[in-house]
Amino acid sequence: MFLAHIAEDGREEAVEDHLCAVAERAADFxxxxxxxxxxxNMGVLHDIGKYTDAFQRRIKENGPRVDHSxxxxxxxxxxxDLGALLAYAIAGHHAGLPDGCPTGENIQRETQDSTLTKRLERFRAENSSGATWLNRxxxxxxxxxxxxxxxxxLVGAQKSGGYGAGFWVRMMFSCLVDADFLATEEFMQGHERKSLPSASAAELRDTLEDRLSMFYPPRTPLNELRCRILDDCRAAATGQPGFYALTVPTxxxxxxxxxxxxxxxxxxSGHLGAKVIYAVPYTSIxxxxxxxxxxxIGREQVLEHHSGFDFDSVDEKPEGQEHVVAHNRERPTGLGDALRLAAENxxxxxxxxxxxxxFESLHSNRTSxxxxxxxxxxxxIVLDEAQMLPVEYLKPCLAALEELVAHYGCTVVFCTATQPALDGIIEDLPRPVEISQAGLDSFEKLRRVTYCLEGELDDARLAERLRNEKQVLCILDNRxxxxxxxxxxDDDGTYHLSTLMHPEHRRTVISEIRQRLKEGLPCRVISTSLVEAGVDLDFPVVYRAMSGLDSIVQAAGRCNRNDGRSSSExxxxxxxxxDSxxxxxxxxxxAAVGRSVLRSVGYxxxxxxxxxxxxxxxxxxxxYFARLYDIRRDGMDKGGAYKKLANDRGGWGSYPFKSVAEEFKLIESADCxxxxxSEAIEEEIELLREGVAGRNAMRRLRQYSVNVYRANLPSLAGSVEQxxxxxxxxxNADRYSSACGLDLTDRHGEGLMW
Known part of the structure; x- marks a missing residue:
């Protein structure tokens, strides 16, 4: 028998059985x-190379690794031509989607030997006398x-390639690799994975409608307005794909x-597996x-997926298994473990x-x-705080969304109080349909603040202003x-917030701030912009350094948030x-664009x-957004991802999937x-020292980590150990304070501990 896999308990799986299992799953997807x-067909062919003598020696005799893709x-x-496109997916179903041709501006030099073209040339040269093993x-x-x-x-797609064809390859790659993972996992474990006890969209809609009934009939003018917005949201749903906007003030x-x-x-929409995806810029939101x-709608229906989510903290476990450590991915023991598996796909x-x-997944080449x-x-797909999409990546992001709407039956909702002007950025992108007229009409009715232009304030005058306020939030753009x-x-009730404080520290401080605000105690917060979008804080006064109008309005959402005062107060x-x-x-x-808009309206x-x-x-x-996007029109495709994937001259064999994926980083993250x-992560630190920290341990460590650039490390000389x-x-505990977090002040004469 020609083997595809051998399980730990000695069970053997034939190549034919594996190919059929993957093909059927991929086709369903x-x-x-x-x-x-x-x-x-992809499923049938993806592991056909396992019929070779070399692979059979590998699996039966622990022989050398072999390319079976x-x-x-x-x-x-x-x-x-279409087969040439899907060759990318089959060739990359383990190592990731490769680049196409070894020449051309789209391909990085170091990846040329691993391009699809080079791999096909080598395979054909090695089998030039005929691949007799195929008869098996x-x-x-x-x-x-x-x-x-x-x-x-691809109906109507251009014959030379185009963005849509490359996008289809990535979607088909997804079908193949997920089918392969699931089929292999099921055989190796001897059972099908335990899925979430999920309901259909129709069942969840009915659950939501039942819960929303508590708001009807509305008993206050504010709730009456909210109910009109809710009614608009239900009425606007048609089941037909498209772009929509929900523009509602705080x-x-x-x-x-x-x-x-x-x-x-x-x-x-009529599709039993239809899902709702919320994409948000910040983990706090x-x-x-x-x-x-x-x-x-119920905790078991919602997957929260980001680097900071601790699946082990989900405390619902089967009776008698409450203390089972959730590190064994093979046998889920409760909701947290089922959510962890669901996060994979x-x-x-x-x-x-x-x-x-x-968006990085939509431009990735990696199987995971x-x-x-x-x-x-x-x-x-609901894009909450849609104005936060990075301008430098708007073209590839919007192109991906346009493909999903036009060819994959998706609906996209731009949801925000500060709606960006996105139509026209890429060809054929329509202006979104507004979901709620009541939302658009509610801005004046829900106006909770008054803006005041102050001119220049140096640090001393700013501090004096803040000192004179009992409760105040000040947002600056420089740490x-x-x-x-x-x-x-630095007096009682004054707080600092910035990304130099690790996430758990920030959560603790924000909780303390909320409590002081609630009790009416003195509370002065000096923060970077991390608090201005979605963080639930309510101050009577806000100071905001001049910035984009979207940032200023988001900062204003932390002022009189609960409508406890008049807008004039x-x-x-x-x-x-x-300016130093x-x-x-x-x-x-x-900020410059914001000033220009203020001048245009007389300020x-x-x-x-x-x-x-x-x-x-x-x-x-x-x-504001029209002016901002106009001056950034030539800077919306950082790294050329959209241009490279549009591939309007290279043909089927020229897609630079790997190169684009390596360059596409939506947020420039710190190096280390x-x-x-902390006592809470002592075990995880020890696992990291021993080199055996798993995914769950790393998630917990991230909650106590500050991201810094490698260029900052010399300032921590003698205070950190790699x-x-x-x-x-x-x-060195002195380099982290309970007030301000990590101290990156340069201290000379010390050395790093390696």
């Missing part, structure tokens, strides 16, 4: 977008489909409104949104994740990142300035910060008191992390 015939890719490539494959029994026809997403209930629209839209959604009715996770993508088909202003106050002071601090180029540019740069218009109105926001010791390639343990 791809049926959602009319590509099941091609997916079945290129054989199937070669057969698929010989079947025509029972193609008739395997049911290889001779002419699957043009897949639905306090309008956009989380519940978007959920009502999304579940009704998914239910009306994810946690809040996920809690709200879980409260409405987003096999859950509602997924709440990050923009980074969504791409497994989930086929589950996006027929889904409703050094944030610390300087904080230290100049709730002031948002906009000021020009001390360096601000990020992006912030400076957005000069140098101050001048109260602003009588609402800066957060849809009209002002549209004008500094772990701050415990992994990109991880350092803080060994």
């Amino acid at each position: 791809a049926a959602r977008f009319g590509s099941e015939g091609w997916a079945y 290129t054989a199937g890719a070669s057969i698929m490539a010989d079947s025509g 494959a029972p193609f008739k029994r395997l049911g290889l489909r001779g002419s699957p026809g043009t897949p639905t997403p 306090g309008g209930g956009k989380t519940l409104g978007s959920l009502r629209f999304a579940l009704n839209q998914a239910a009306l 994810i946690e809040q949104n996920a809690d709200v959604i879980r409260g409405m 987003w096999d859950a009715p509602v997924v709440v994740t990050t923009n980074v996770q969504l 990142k791409c497994r989930k993508l086929h589950n996006l088909a027929k889904s409703v 050094k300035q944030t610390r300087v202003v904080f230290e100049s106050l 709730s002031l948002v002071h906009i000021f020009e910060p001390d 601090y360096r601000r990020p180029r992006e912030v400076s540019q957005r 000069a740069d140098g101050g001048g008191g109260l602003i009588e218009i609402d800066l957060g109105s849809p009209e002002i926001m549209r004008e 992390s500094v772990i701050v010791p 415990v992994a390639e990109d991880a350092f343990l803080l060994v």
Whole structure:
């Protein structure tokens, strides 16, 4: 028997059985977008190379590693243009989607020998006298489909390639690798994986509708307005794919409104597996949104997927297994373990994740990142705080969304109080349909603050202003300035917030801030912009350094958030910060555009008191984003991902999947992390020292880590010990304070501990 796998208990799986299992699963996945015939053939061919003598020696005699993927890719490539496209997926089903040709500006030099073209050339040269081993494959029994026809997403696609063809390859790759993972896992474990006890979109819609009934009939003017927005969200759902916008000011209930629209839209689509995907810019917003959604439809229906989520913290375990450590991925013991498995391929009715996770997966070449993508088909994708999509990546992000809507049955919702003007950025992208007219009309009714232009405020005058307020939030764009202003106050009830504090530290401080605000105690918070989008804080006064109008309006959402004061009493002071601090180029540019919009409506740069218009109105926001995007028109495709994947000249064999994936980083992340010791992670630190820290341990360590650039490490000389390639343990407790977090002040004369 020709073997594909041998389980730990000695059971053997024939290659034929594995190929059939993968082909059937892949076809089921791809049926959602009319590509099941091609997916079945991929499944049949993906491991056809396991019939070779070399692979059989590998599995039966522990022989040397062997490339068993290129054989199937070669057969698929010989079947025509569409086969040439799917050769990428078969060749990369273990190592990841490769680049195409070894020449051309799209391909990195170091990857040329591993390109698809080079691999096919080597395989054909090695089998030039004929691949006799192919006679071992029972193609008739395997049911290889001779002419699957043009897949639905490629009907009318350009013959030379194009963005859509490359996108289809990645979706088909997702079908193949997820089918391969699941089929292999099932054989190796001897049983099917334990899935979440998930409900259909229609069942979840009914559950939500039942919960929302508590808000009807509305008993206050505010709740009456919120109910009108909720009613609009239900009425707007048609089940037809498209782009939508939910533009609702702070306090309008956009989380519940978007959920009502999304579940009704998914239910009306008629697809049993339709999912709802929430993509959010910050983990702080994810946690809040996920809690709200879980409260409405049930915790077992919601997968929260981001680097900071601790699956072990999900405390629902079967009776008698409450203390089972959830590190064994083979035998799930409770909800947390089922959620961990579901995170591998987003096999859950509602997924709440990050923009980074969504869009980097859509441009990835890695199997682990791409497994989930086929589950996006027929889904409703809600982009919360949509204005936070990075301008430098707007073209590839919007192109991916346009493909999902046009060819994969998706609905996309841009959900925010500060709606960006995205139409026209890429060709054929339509202007989104507004979901709620009541939401658009509610900005003046829900106006909770008054803006005030202050002109320039140096650190001393700013600190004096803040000292005179009992409760105040000040948001700055420079971490050094944030610390300087904080230290100049440094009295009881004054707090500092920045990314130099690890996530668990920030959560603790924010909780303490909320309590002081609730009790009416003095509370002055000096923070970077990390608090201005989605963090549930309510101050009577906010100071915001001049920035983009979207940031200013988001900061205003932390002022009078609970509508406990009149708008005239709730002031948002906009000021020009001390110019001795360096601000990020992006912030400076957005601030310049913000000033230009203020001038256009009659407000000069140098101050001048109260602003009588609402800066957060849809009209002002549209004008602001239109100006911002106009000056950034040539800078929306960082690294050329969209241009390279559009592939308008290279043909089927020229897609640079690997190169694009390596360059596509939605957020420029720091190089390494500094772990701050705590009793809560002693065991995880020891595992990391021993080199055996698993995924769960790393998740917990991230909650006590500060991300820094490698260029910052000399400032921590003698204070950190390297415990992994990109991880350092803080060994000098003096370099981390309960007030400000990690101290990156340079101290000379000390050395790193390696």
